[in-house]
Amino acid sequence: MSKQCxxxxxxxxxxMYRKDRTKRMGVENICxxxxxxxxxxxxxxxxxxxxEALNNWRSAEPGHIFARAW
Ligand SMILES: [Zn+2]
Numbered sequence: 001m002s003k004q005c006x007x008x009x010x011x012x013x014x015x016m017y018r019k020d021r022t023k024r025m026g027v028e029n030i031c032x033x034x035x036x037x038x039x040x041x042x043x044x045x046x047x048x049x050x051x052e053a054l055n056n057w058r059s060a061e062p063g064h065i066f067a068r069a070w
Contacts, residue, residue, distance in 0.1 A: 007034035
């Protein structure tokens with residue numbers, strides 16, 4: 001079973017997408033490669049994921065940095 005990536009438009013197998021149980025297909029709308037690329041470039045729809053990653057990274061200071069930045 002494959003799914004078309006919303007970003008690059010390429011049909012890729014579901015294993016090439018990150019799992020997301022809140023999505024209809026059970027995976028994210030964009031492929032792993034695009035997700036990585038978009039996260040690095042700060043695409044707005046991926047800010048939530050980027051924030052999550054940053055929060056995990058800076059878990060020693062919960063809320064401190066983002067209270068200022070957002
Ligand atoms: Zn893609």
